[in-house]
Amino acid sequence: MPTLDSYDAIPYESVPITETHVEGLAALGRLFGVPTADPQRCRVLELGCAEGGNLIPMAFYLPGSRFVGLDLSKGQIAAGQRLVDALGLANVALLHRDVMHPTYDLGPFDYIIAHGLYSWVPAPVQARVLEICARQLAPGGIAYVSWNALPGWHTRAVMRDMLLAHTRGLTDPAERLQAAYQFLEEYGPGLAEEAGDLAGILAAEVAYLRQAPPSYLYHEYLVETNTPQLFGDFVAQAARQGLRYVADVDLYTLMPHTLGRAGQAAVAGIKDRLARIQAMDFLRARRFHRSLLTHAATPVMDAPDLDAFRGLAFHADLASEAEIDLGSTERQAFTTPTGARYAVAHPLTKAALMWLASNYPSSVDYAGLYTAAAELVAEYADADTAGDEPAFLQELLDLVAWGAVKPAVTAQAYSVAPDERPRAHALARAQIALGADCVASIRHTAVHLDAPAARLLGLLDGRHDLEALTQAMQPLLPVEYAQAAREGCERMLWTFARQGLLTGTVESPG
Ligand SMILES: C[S@@+](CC[C@H](N)C(=O)[O-])C[C@H]1O[C@@H](n2cnc3c(N)ncnc32)[C@H](O)[C@@H]1O
The missing domain is CATH 1.10.10 (Arc Repressor Mutant, subunit A)
Known part of the structure; x- marks a missing residue:
């Protein structure tokens, strides 16, 4: 089963991976003490960039930065090149190259992105991905590596094992994909009836896979290599190559106070940060990580640096379900376009989210957001509540940790109304x-x-x-x-x- 060729046969749906944007990577690095490069003037490498659906938009919107993408699939690189040519972009190069081949000619990078690559390649390629990060990250550089995690991926592996068995003997990627869908169709209802304790998990898996893009189903469930691992093992592999763990983009996974009461009690005695994160992975049965790494020699803070947080900018695509009452501390919910709900209580936080919601996609710096929120609260509530900056900071940090509000380093205001004669980018x-x-x-x-x-x-x-x-x-x-x-x-x-x-x-x- 030629895993690598299969990306030419079944290309990966190549779209922006929001969490890999260098504005967010720069912000998260700074939050943990890493002196990251200005995303508006930086050098970025993406390993396994597919058709460049992630890299090309970044290059387009960040003309002062330079981007290089590598991929083994000739067809995907050619497709990406068509978009680069159509746009006449000079700040992005897509290269048809195996990461196992030398990359030192490409120079150092401030950010290295490897999304959907690490767990899906053999061990020597995994080591090489980390080696490239260690050798080619500039000082203050951040590498983003996503990977499948244990223990949670065991639940997905049940379905993967069945699909691999069901498609055994087929070699054509399209036929294998078709057989996998047939399995979901024919066995899905029966699994829900017969699978005993696992019935709920398998029914959820079937529903999840039927709505997922076919290229995801193929490259996650039907390819030869998919090696989930424990957090501790990933961090140890990175350390062997000279890299230090900084944080995950899903910041809440690092913060014990986001656990329930029993979970908090279970990890309360664990002083070592990495051991604590591993324990939290167990409690949450995590199955995926989006980890940030830097040079082993760069000091990394255990918890977010609040002064650095005050130096960031923020944006959020939110909407409120009801009219927001700034005069009360009753919890009220804001929702994201995908339906995630975030309930907040403090009037300053409500006001800040109102501001972000109505000004999206603009981002604003911390001081500007606090001032805008405090002015609204002073008008509808009282001066004491408006002056409660410590509470505002803590709630905003939690919202960033949960992904409701996105951090950035550059405050940018965009017009939010269409022009009379609108022009698309x-x-x-x-x-x-x-x-x-x-x-x-x-x-x-x-x-x-x-x-x-x-x-x-x-x-x-x-x-x-x-x-x-x-x-x-x-x-x-x-x-x-x-x-x-x-x-x-x-x-x-x-x-x-x-x-x-x-x-x-x-x-x-x-
Ligand atoms: C699951 S896709 C992820 C694509 C993209 N990063 C994304 O998340 O949308 C993995 C990509 O890695 C590429 N790849 C796999 N092994 C590689 C290697 N040894 N060198 C370069 N690219 C590789 C594949 O061709 C494929 O495009």
Whole structure:
């Protein structure tokens, strides 16, 4: 079963991996004392970059930085190169190269990204990935490595074992994928009835795999190599290559106070930070990590540095479920586009989230966010509550730890309303012109588009107003929507603007 060739046969869906964005990596590194490079002027290497769906958008939006991506799959590199050529980007190079081959000619990097690579390659390649990080990270550099974790991955391995057995004997990747779907279809309902204690887990697995992209199912469940490991073993492997663990992008996994009461009691006596994280992995049965590493010689703080936190900027794609009451400490929820809910109680935190929600995709520095929140609270509550900066800091840090609010180092204000004659960024238009149904937002998220949305976005060249756009779209819409074409177009334009897909004024940091 040729694992490596299979990426040419079944390319990986190559989209922005939000958590690998260098703004976030820079911020998290600084939070733990690593003097990270300015993401607006840095050098980035991605190992296993596939079609460059992660790297090219970063290169587009960070013209002052330089990017190199390596991948073993010739077809994926060629597909990525088509987008690079269409955009005429000079700050990104996609290379068809095995990571086992020399990479020292490429020079040092401030950030090295390896997402979806480490657990899925044989041990010598794993060692080489870490070696590249150790040898080619510049001082203050951060490497991001994602990997499958034990003990949690054992639950996924049950389904993987069954799918591998069911597809044994088939060699064609497309046939193997088809057989795997057939298995899910035919055995899914029976597993839920018959699997005893495991029934719940397997039913959830079947549901999860049926909605996941086929390339994910293939490369996670049907490939030869997938080696989950314990946190302690990963950290030891990194240390052998001269790397030190900094943190995970899922910061809450490092913070005992995010456990329940019994969990907190279980880890309370563990003084060593890494042993404590391993224990927390056991409690949560973690199955995936997105770990940040730096040079072994760089000191790393045990807990987030609050002064460094006050030096960061923040953005959040949130919406509130009900009208927010700044006069009370009653918990009220904010939701993300994927439906995650975060309930907050302190009026300052509520006000800050209101500000972030209505100004997304803009980011604001800590002082600016606190000032904006305090002004709102002073108006609707009282001066004492507005002055409670320590409570604000703690709640904001928790929201960052849970991923509700994203950290960055650069405060950037974007216009949040479409222009009269809207113009989409060249990146989005080029992605659509090349047939993509997913474009990269300015905040490095994957925006999936249906056919009318893709068509509208493709029309946004700055020459058409809403009237002209409505006319162009009308014949493309189903009859029942044609009457409401104008409202529909307008709504889509606001959605595009919120994702930062439209060119607009970039004001000075606020
Ligand atoms: C699961 S995909 C992940 C792609 C991308 N990083 C992402 O997360 O969307 C793994 C990628 O690593 C590449 N790869 C595997 N072994 C490699 C090697 N030895 N050298 C370079 N690339 C490799 C594959 O071709 C594939 O594109």
